[in-house]
Amino acid sequence: MSKLTKNLSLLAVAVTAIACATPIQLPAAFVELGDSGEGYRAITSDDARIWVRELYDPTPGNVEFWAGSLERDFVQERGYELLGKGDVKNFANRDGRWLEFSTNVRGVRVDYLVAVWVDTTWFGSGNWIHVVEFAANHDVYSERIESVRAALATVR
Amino acid sequence: MTSLPATFLPAAFSGMRILAFLLLPLLSLVSCAGSHYGSSPESSVAALDDVTNGLVDSASRNPLAGAFFSDGGDSDVRARSENYFLGDEDVDGLVDSRSSSASGSSGALADSNRAGSDDPRASAAPKKVRMLIYSGQVRVEVARAEDAAKQFLVKVEEWGGYLQQQTGTAVTVRIPAEHFDAAFAAVRDAGRVLSESRKAKDVTEEFVDLGIRVDNARRSRDRLVEILKLAKEVEDILRVEKELRRLTEEIERIEGRLKFLRDQVSMSTLQAQFQSVAEAPKIRRKRQRSRFGWINRVGANAVMEGF
Numbered sequence: 001m002s003k004l005t006k007n008l009s010l011l012a013v014a015v016t017a018i019a020c021a022t023p024i025q026l027p028a029a030f031v032e033l034g035d036s037g038e039g040y041r042a043i044t045s046d047d048a049r050i051w052v053r054e055l056y057d058p059t060p061g062n063v064e065f066w067a068g069s070l071e072r073d074f075v076q077e078r079g080y081e082l083l084g085k086g087d088v089k090n091f092a093n094r095d096g097r098w099l100e101f102s103t104n105v106r107g108v109r110v111d112y113l114v115a116v117w118v119d120t121t122w123f124g125s126g127n128w129i130h131v132v133e134f135a136a137n138h139d140v141y142s143e144r145i146e147s148v149r150a151a152l153a154t155v156r
Numbered sequence: 157m158t159s160l161p162a163t164f165l166p167a168a169f170s171g172m173r174i175l176a177f178l179l180l181p182l183l184s185l186v187s188c189a190g191s192h193y194g195s196s197p198e199s200s201v202a203a204l205d206d207v208t209n210g211l212v213d214s215a216s217r218n219p220l221a222g223a224f225f226s227d228g229g230d231s232d233v234r235a236r237s238e239n240y241f242l243g244d245e246d247v248d249g250l251v252d253s254r255s256s257s258a259s260g261s262s263g264a265l266a267d268s269n270r271a272g273s274d275d276p277r278a279s280a281a282p283k284k285v286r287m288l289i290y291s292g293q294v295r296v297e298v299a300r301a302e303d304a305a306k307q308f309l310v311k312v313e314e315w316g317g318y319l320q321q322q323t324g325t326a327v328t329v330r331i332p333a334e335h336f337d338a339a340f341a342a343v344r345d346a347g348r349v350l351s352e353s354r355k356a357k358d359v360t361e362e363f364v365d366l367g368i369r370v371d372n373a374r375r376s377r378d379r380l381v382e383i384l385k386l387a388k389e390v391e392d393i394l395r396v397e398k399e400l401r402r403l404t405e406e407i408e409r410i411e412g413r414l415k416f417l418r419d420q421v422s423m424s425t426l427q428a429q430f431q432s433v434a435e436a437p438k439i440r441r442k443r444q445r446s447r448f449g450w451i452n453r454v455g456a457n458a459v460m461e462g463f
Contacts, residue, residue, distance in 0.1 A: 043463075055453060057448050057450050069446070069448060070451060070454075074455065077443045080455075080456070101456065114455075131450075133455075133458075133459050135460055
């Protein structure tokens with residue numbers, strides 16, 4: 001095998017590895033869902049859920065703008081109760097924001113964490129928003145939240 | 157004596173006969189009137205006493221019998237009830253309200269004693285006293301409901317009342333009966349009246365009947381106590397004691413009811429609801445979807461239901 005072929009093979013493996021890398025290092029007890037749903041989804045046996053997605057919006061905004069828009073929509077339009085918010089860094093040490101809410105889904109109290117990071121598209125006409133969501137019934141949420149917070153630092 | 161002319165005697169005799177004819181009916185009328193109008197004030201009270209005494213034994217022990225209902229318009233049963241009532245220690249809650257109408261066995265007795273005195277009030281027809289439980293509710297529209305409710309509660313305290321229940325700006329208060337009308341008017345005057353109602357429940361009959369029952373029960377109990385002292389056989393003693401227990405329970409139950417009625421009569425209940433003029437209708441605003449599409453795709457509902 002020529003040197004060029006060897007290098008190409010290594011490059012292909014590296015690219016494949018990068019492409020196949022999970023967008024988040026799952027906390028213990030979470031398993032990745034094997035179906036072909038949108039984004040990257042994982043779940044625990046007690047129905048705690050993590051959902052990682054990249055969503056596009058043509059509006060060019062920074063992370064503060066999008067975090068503020070989320071908070072306003074959740075609190076003022078959906079009636080969520082804001083429990084807390086703060087900064088978070090991902091695997092690449094990029095700044096993001098997290099927001100934590102409490103709400104009711106079908107009459108059951110559900111706590112919800114959302115973290116966002118923002119990428120500007122290469123042509124500069126919009127944003128790719130990296131969204132990590134974690135939701136569970138209140139008791140389950142309380143048990144899992146610390147491990148999920150820790151996992152946010154592994155988001156790619 | 158001067159002799160009269162023979163012709164004059166028949167004429168004079170005839171004139172006396174006419175005079176006698178005229179005087180006789182007049183004397184009859186005077187004597188009848190004397191037997192009726194000439195009696196003392198006591199005699200008129202005593203006459204009513206006789207009626208009531210004939211109906212109730214206990215009334216005969218009550219010197220005030222009949223004084224309460226002097227108009228005689230009520231039935232005998234009512235008069236009997238009132239006599240029981242007056243002689244009962246448990247119904248002293250009514251004494252104050254009746255003091256002007258001559259009754260009671262202690263303090264209010266003074267008025268009844270006046271029935272035999274020269275006091276003109278004693279001979280005046282006493283009024284009937286009713287046991288009335290007043291209650292009402294008023295709903296008013298005001299500029300500032302909370303302020304209006306607070307101001308009303310301050311007045312209630314001044315009247316010697318108290319707050320029984322409050323839900324927002326709707327309050328239920330208990331106030332002394334004599335201030336009920338003032339309280340009702342105070343709420344009405346606070347703003348625009350949206351609705352109002354009030355009523356007076358007459359519990360006089362029940363109160364009087366309970367008085368009779370408790371009096372009878374007490375006397376029966378006293379008799380049983382005497383019988384118990386004489387009883388020799390164990391079986392008799394047990395039977396009497398059983399009956400004594402039953403009577404005691406009955407007395408306590410009636411006394412409790414009397415106490416409750418007395419409280420209800422003395423303290424009126426008023427519900428006042430203050431409603432703000434500018435109070436917005438409680439219609440939940442429909443959710444406005446975000447102008448940013450991706451935001452509409454995230455959220456707790458999306459994770460829990462569209463996962």
